[in-house]
Amino acid sequence: MATAPHAAPTLITSVQRALRLLEAAASHRDGAPAKQLAREAGIPLPTAYHLLRTLTHEGYLLREKGVFVLGGAVERLAVGGAVQNRRSRLEESLHHWRDALGVPVYFALYREGEIDLVAYADSPHAPAVSEWANFRETGHAHAVGQCLLSQLDDAALGDHLDRHPVQPVTRYSVSDRRALVERLAATGRTQPVVERQEYALGTVCAAIPMMVGSNAAAMAISLPLHQQERLLPAVEQLRSGVGGLLDALAFSISI
Structure with a gap:
């Protein structure tokens, strides 16, 4: 009997993109503006703005003087782990x-x-x-x-x-x-x-x-x-x- 091919995993694009933005933000100790984060994460700018607002609302990012830095929720995740x-x-x-x-x-x-x-x-x-x-x-x-x-x-x-x-x-x-x-x-x-x-x-x-x-x-x-x-x-x-x-x-x- 032939073996059925394995189904490709279902990936949630918005989650992937949010994680890429967090990784980009983490690489900038003093923060980075939305345009730079979007470019480094390979995400269209309008989508990046939407995700950045969500991440900021949830405490994973902070916006300070026009740049985004990691928020307290990221630290809590690390401590919990x-x-x-x-x-x-x-x-x-x-x-x-x-x-x-x-x-x-x-x-x-x-x-x-x-x-x-x-x-x-x-x-x-x-x-x-x-x-x-x-x-x-x-x-x-x-x-x-x-x-x-x-x-x-x-x-x-x-x-x-x-x-x-x-x-x-x-x-x-x-x-x-x-x-x-x-x-x-x-x-x-x-x-x-x-x-x-x-x-x-x-x-x-x-x-x-x-x-x-x-x-x-x-x-x-x-x-x-x-x-x-x-x-x-x-x-x-x-x-x-x-x-x-x-x-x-x-x-x-x-x-």
């Missing part, structure tokens, strides 16, 4: 460690006064811990939260605990604020944090502290209680790879 690229790198790193360790892997930041679970990687055979109690409000009860809180100074820690009071989440949770503060002080800001069934019964977790920019961050893993003997070796393996991991996580806090 960079942010997405950094998020992809983060997710790739988490997937790598999930597969290497055979456990769920979490990444969290402390920013704007709150614990923010940015991303995690799990699998059907190693599912992540379900957020059955509000993760931000129960930072005192899970390894990620304790790891982040241990990196705060006294003022920031006090402010956090004023807004999110310590109270038991399970029967194994830290009992009160004083006990938590003593535990965090004993842990130190550079040591892994381990908790057993403090947030979720039947689960053990460990987290390692890191810094991303000026923000406290943490990588963590979790395991079922009956596999707890794997916890410390796994978190030490993760800890040994933090140097390379930090390179992959050199991303903006805006993600």
Whole structure:
């Protein structure tokens, strides 16, 4: 049977022309007038005027003193693409460690006064811990939260605990604020944090502290209680790879 020829792709001429105009404008740091942009883009001048008005209205171009320069919308596109690229790198790193360790892997930041679970990687055979109690409000009860809180100074820690009071989440949770503060002080800001069934019964977790920019961050893993003997070796393996991991996580806090 003869193979049917592939249909040529349908191209939107007006989009192509608008992109050519943006490329032409981008090549002129101090801007260029409409006639020059039309000539460089190979577009009839009346059509170029129409497209330039549209691009200016949408914020992709600005008209200043008779010339067109790139507008803020172009910068937002570039920033958005960079942010997405950094998020992809983060997710790739988490997937790598999930597969290497055979456990769920979490990444969290402390920013704007709150614990923010940015991303995690799990699998059907190693599912992540379900957020059955509000993760931000129960930072005192899970390894990620304790790891982040241990990196705060006294003022920031006090402010956090004023807004999110310590109270038991399970029967194994830290009992009160004083006990938590003593535990965090004993842990130190550079040591892994381990908790057993403090947030979720039947689960053990460990987290390692890191810094991303000026923000406290943490990588963590979790395991079922009956596999707890794997916890410390796994978190030490993760800890040994933090140097390379930090390179992959050199991303903006805006993600």
